[in-house]
Amino acid sequence: MALRVYNTLTRQKEAFQPIEPGKIGIYACGITVYDLCHIGHARSAIVFDVISKYLQYLGFEVTFIKNFTDVDDKIIDRAHAEGCDIKGITEKYIEAHNRDMDALGVARPTIAPRATENIEGMIRLITTLFEKGLAYDADGDVYYAVEKFKGYGKLSGRNLEDMLAGARVDINEKKRNPMDFALWKASKEGEPWWDSPWGKGRPGWHIECSVMSQRYLGDTFDIHGGGEDLIFPHHENEIAQSEGATGKPLARYWLHNGFVRVNSEKMSKSLGNFSTIQDMLLSYHPEVLRLFVLQSHYRSPVDFSEGSLRDARTGMDRFYTALKTMKDTLASHGGAINEGKDPLTEEHRQVFEKIMTLPERFAEAMEDDFNTAKAIGHLYDAVRILNSFMAEWKNKPASETVYVLVRSREILLRTGAVLGLFLDDPDHYFDADRNREVRKKGLNVEEIEGLVEARRLARAQKDWKKADEIRQALVEKRVSLKDTSDRTVWKIE
RNA sequence: GGCGGCAUAGCCAAGUGGCUAAGGCAACGGUCUGCAAAACCGUUAUUCACCGGUUCGAAUCCGGUUGCCGCCUCCA
Numbered sequence: 001m002a003l004r005v006y007n008t009l010t011r012q013k014e015a016f017q018p019i020e021p022g023k024i025g026i027y028a029c030g031i032t033v034y035d036l037c038h039i040g041h042a043r044s045a046i047v048f049d050v051i052s053k054y055l056q057y058l059g060f061e062v063t064f065i066k067n068f069t070d071v072d073d074k075i076i077d078r079a080h081a082e083g084c085d086i087k088g089i090t091e092k093y094i095e096a097h098n099r100d101m102d103a104l105g106v107a108r109p110t111i112a113p114r115a116t117e118n119i120e121g122m123i124r125l126i127t128t129l130f131e132k133g134l135a136y137d138a139d140g141d142v143y144y145a146v147e148k149f150k151g152y153g154k155l156s157g158r159n160l161e162d163m164l165a166g167a168r169v170d171i172n173e174k175k176r177n178p179m180d181f182a183l184w185k186a187s188k189e190g191e192p193w194w195d196s197p198w199g200k201g202r203p204g205w206h207i208e209c210s211v212m213s214q215r216y217l218g219d220t221f222d223i224h225g226g227g228e229d230l231i232f233p234h235h236e237n238e239i240a241q242s243e244g245a246t247g248k249p250l251a252r253y254w255l256h257n258g259f260v261r262v263n264s265e266k267m268s269k270s271l272g273n274f275s276t277i278q279d280m281l282l283s284y285h286p287e288v289l290r291l292f293v294l295q296s297h298y299r300s301p302v303d304f305s306e307g308s309l310r311d312a313r314t315g316m317d318r319f320y321t322a323l324k325t326m327k328d329t330l331a332s333h334g335g336a337i338n339e340g341k342d343p344l345t346e347e348h349r350q351v352f353e354k355i356m357t358l359p360e361r362f363a364e365a366m367e368d369d370f371n372t373a374k375a376i377g378h379l380y381d382a383v384r385i386l387n388s389f390m391a392e393w394k395n396k397p398a399s400e401t402v403y404v405l406v407r408s409r410e411i412l413l414r415t416g417a418v419l420g421l422f423l424d425d426p427d428h429y430f431d432a433d434r435n436r437e438v439r440k441k442g443l444n445v446e447e448i449e450g451l452v453e454a455r456r457l458a459r460a461q462k463d464w465k466k467a468d469e470i471r472q473a474l475v476e477k478r479v480s481l482k483d484t485s486d487r488t489v490w491k492i493e
Numbered sequence: 494g495g496c497g498g499c500a501u502a503g504c505c506a507a508g509u510g511g512c513u514a515a516g517g518c519a520a521c522g523g524u525c526u527g528c529a530a531a532a533c534c535g536u537u538a539u540u541c542a543c544c545g546g547u548u549c550g551a552a553u554c555c556g557g558u559u560g561c562c563g564c565c566u567c568c569a
Contacts, residue, residue, distance in 0.1 A: 011497090031569070044569035074567070156564075162495050163565065205567085227569030232496090234568090257569070258498090264561065268568060295517075296506065301499075301562070311505065311518045318517080321531065365507090374507050377516035384533085391525090391533050464527055471529075482530045489530095 003058070003367045005223075006299060008231060008254040009155055013369055016253065018222055024060045025221035026052060027213040027251070029230055030112070032069040033093035034078045037100050038274035039289075039304055040260040040267045044227050046290055047257045047298040047370075049106040050419055051225070054366050057418045065216045066109040067209060068094055070116050071202055076191055086192055090114075100277040104286045105420040111216055115208040119194045121215060122207045126183050127197065128245045138174035140186030140199040146179045149240045155254060156232035181237050183207050206237035213250070214242065224251035228258055228299075258301045267304060275304070283440055285433055288313045290420050294372040315380075317433075319416075322383045322390075324426035326409050329394045333402050348400045351389045355408040358382045362415045372419060379421075382412055430491065437492030441478065448479055452488055455481075 003016040018024050028048045031041055052064050070090040079086045094114075101108070126142055129135035134148050146152045146160065153159045163179050172178070182204035187193035193200040213221060219242070226235065235254065242250040259266050262273040280289060292312035296302040344352060358378060365374035386408055393401045416422035424432075438445055455470040471481055478493045 029569075032567085037569090041569050047569090072567085156496075158496050158565080165495050165565095225569095228498095229564070229568055232564060233566090259563075259569080261562080266563070266568090270568075291517095299498095300506090303505085308505065308518095314519095315517055318531095325532080371507075374515070377507065380516055387532055388534090459527085462527075468528070480530065483526080484531090491530095 004369055005253050005255060006369045007252075008256050011157070014253070018060065019220065019252065022059070022061060023063070024055050024223065025063045025065075025217035026055075026223040026225060027065045027209070027217055027221060028109075028224075029209060029226040029234065030066040030068050031097060032072050032074060033090045033097060034072070034075045035093060035269065036276045036278060037097055038260075038267060038269075038276050039280060040227070040274065042100070042104060042277050042280075042289060043260050043293045043302070044257050045101055045106045046104060046293045046420070048225050048255075050294065050372060051223075051255070051370055052107065053418050053420065054370065062110075063217065064107075064109045065111050065113065065213065067212050068097075068112060068114045069205065069208065070094070070114045071192060072205060080190070096278075100281075103281055104277065104289060105423060113212045113216065115203065115212075118208060118211050118215065119203065121211040122184075122203050123194075123196050125207060125211050125214075125241065125245055129183065129241065132244060134240075134244045135183055136176065137198050140201060141174055141182060142184035142198050142201075142204075143175055143180040144183050144237070144240060144244075145176060146181070146240065147177055149244050151243065152179075152240055153236065155236050155239055158232070181206065181233060183241070206234055207241060209234070209238050210241040210245075210250075213238075214246075219246045219248045219250075221251055223253045223255055225255045225257070228256040231256055255298075257298045258296075260304045261301050262304050264303065280309070283436060284309055284313060285316065285424070285429060285436075287421050287424065287429075288316045291316050291376070294419055294421075295376055297373055298370060313433075316421075319379070319383060319422060320424075320426045320429045322387050323409070323412075323422060324430070325390050325394070326386065326405055327426050329390055330402060330405055330409075344400050344404070345398075347392070348404050351385060352404045352407065354385050355382055355404075355411055358411050359415055362418075366418070375415075375419070379412070379416065382408075386412075430489075434491055441492065443477060443479070443492070448474065448477070448490065452481070452490055456488060459483075 004013045005016050006013050026048070028044075031037065037045075048064075048066075052062050055062050068090070071086060075086050075089050079089050082089065098108070126135055129144065130137075134145055135142055136145060153163070160177075160179060184196060184198055184201050184207075185204060186199055186201045191202065193202055213224070224235065224238075231254075239250050261267060265271060265273065267274050277289075288309065289312075292304075292309055293302065295312065295315075358381075361378045362375050365371040365378060368374075386405075389404070413422050437443075451470050451474055455467045455474075458464075458466040458470065474481065474490070479490050480493050482489050482491075
C-alpha cells in the first residue's frame with residue numbers, strides 16, 4: 001500500500017502514514033443545523049464517506065467523527081423567526097440531515113457529537129488558552145489573540161499582514177487585533193446561554209471542533225476534512241486553538257473537497273442557487289448522485305446541472321443494465337458452477353484474467369489521492385468486458401461461464417461498494433427509476449401498460465405497422481421499449 | 494487590494510516529464526433485431542487557452558498574457 005494524499009497544509013501530495021498502525025482517526029466538520037442540506041453538503045459527505053470506506057477496505061480501523069453545530073447565530077435567528085427555542089430547530093434539521101445521509105448511503109459517523117453537549121470542554125479549553133496568554137476577556141466576550149500564536153495563517157497560506165490588507169472584518173473596538181476571533185460570546189437578551197467564568201454566554205463557532213476532536217481522537221489525529229471554504233477562517237482558527245493549547249500538531253493531513261457550482265458559481269444558501277438533497281432524491285436514484293459526485297476528483301470544482309445529472313443517470317443505467325444481464329444470465333443457468341476443477345477455455349480465461357486485474361487498478365487509482373474518477377473509468381472498462389463476454393456466451397450455457405460471471409460479479413460489487421455503488425438490486429433499481437420518472441412526468445402507468453399490451457398483440461399477429469404506431473405514441477410520452485425474448489420492458493427516457 | 498486554484502474533443506472528465514492523451518455522455522457507420530431498444534465492434538483531440546523559455550523529450554516544469562472561479566464575512 002502506498003497511499004498518497006494531498007495535504008492542504010503542505011500543498012502537496014504526501015505518503016500517508018497513520019499515527020497508530022492499523023488505525024485512523026478522521027474528523028470532518030459537519031453542518032450547522034438550521035436548514036435542509038443541499039447538493040454541496042452531499043458532495044462533502046459523499047467524498048469523506050468514500051475516503052472512510054476505502055481506508056476500511058484497506059483494512060484500517062477507522063474512527064470517523066462528524067459534529068453538529070447546534071448553537072449559532074443562524075440557528076438563533078431561525079428559532080426567533082419560527083417562535084421556538086433552538087432545540088426546536090436543531091432537532092428537526094439533525095433528523096432531516098440523518099435521513100438525507102442514510103438515503104445517500106453515507107455511513108453514520110462513529111460518533112456525531114453536538115456542540116451543546118461539549119460546553120464544559122470548551123470552557124476548559126478557553127481557560128487553558130487564558131493560561132497560555134492566548135485569550136483575553138472583553139466585557140464578557142472572549143477573543144483569541146492571533147498575534148500571540150506564531151503559526152497563525154499556516155494552513156491558509158497567508159500571514160497577518162496580508163489578511164489585514166484586505167480585511168473585511170467588522171470594526172469591533174473590543175478586539176485588540178481585527179483578526180482576533182471570538183472564543184466565547186456574551187449572550188444578548190433572548191439568546192441561549194451557559195454560565196462561564198466570563199459570565200453568561202455561548203461559544204464562538206470554532207472552539208467546538210477543537211474540543212470535540214481532542215475528546216474523541218486525542219491531541220493529534222490523522223485526517224481533518226471539510227469543504228474548502230472552511231480552510232479560512234474555521235480550520236485556521238481550530239489550529240490556533242488546539243495547537244496553542246497543546247503545543248502539538250492538530251492533524252497530520254488536511255483534506256478539503258471542492259465546491260459544487262451552478263453556472264460556474266458556488267452553490268450556497270446565500271446565493272439561493274441550491275437544490276436540496278431531498279428534492280434531488282425525488283428525481284434520481286441516490287447512486288446517481290454519488291456517481292455524479294465521484295466522477296470528478298474530490299478537489300476539483302464540479303458543475304451541477306440537470307443535464308449533468310441526466311448523464312450520470314445514463315451512466316448508472318449502463319452499470320445496472322450489465323448487473324441485470326448478469327443476474328438474469330445466472331438465474332437461467334442456476335447451480336452449475338465450475339469451481340475451477342475443469343480448466344477454463346482460452347476465451348473464458350482471458351476475460352477472467354482481465355476482470356481479476358480490476359481490484360489492482362482500482363486500488364492504484366484510489367491510492368493516488370482518492371482518484372475516484374479514474375477508478376470509475378476502470379469500472380466501466382470491466383463492464384464493457386463483461387457485456388462483451390455475455391453477448392458471446394449467454395445463450396451457450398457452460399459451467400465455466402457461470403463460474404466466470406459469479407466471480408466477476410463479486411469483484412465488481414466489492415469494488416463498487418467502496419464507492420457506495422451497485423448496492424441495489426438491478427430489478428429494484430430500474431423499477432424505482434421508472435416510478436420516479438412516472439411520478440415526475442405525471443404519466444399514467446395503466447395507460448402505458450395497456451399500450452404495451454396492445455403492441456404485444458399486434459406483434460404476435462405480425463402487424464408491424466400497428467405495433468410501430470403504438471411504439472411511436474409511447475415515444476412521444478418519452479417511454480422507450482425494449483423487446484426481450486419473452487416480454488417487453490419499458491422505461492422513461 | 495491580498496492569497497490561492499482552474500483552463501484537455503460537441504459536452505463531462507482522468508492524466509502533472511518519455512509506451513498509441515483513460516473513461517462517460519452525445520453523434521455517425523456496422524453486427525444483432527420484423528423494425529427498434531439494449532449490448533457489442535468501429536469512427537470522432539498529431540493535440541492539451543495563448544505567447545515565449547528550460548529539456549534529448551512537456552498537456553505535464555518556469556515566465557508572461559487572456560479568461561473563469563474560490564477564500565479574505567456565515568458557508569460543505
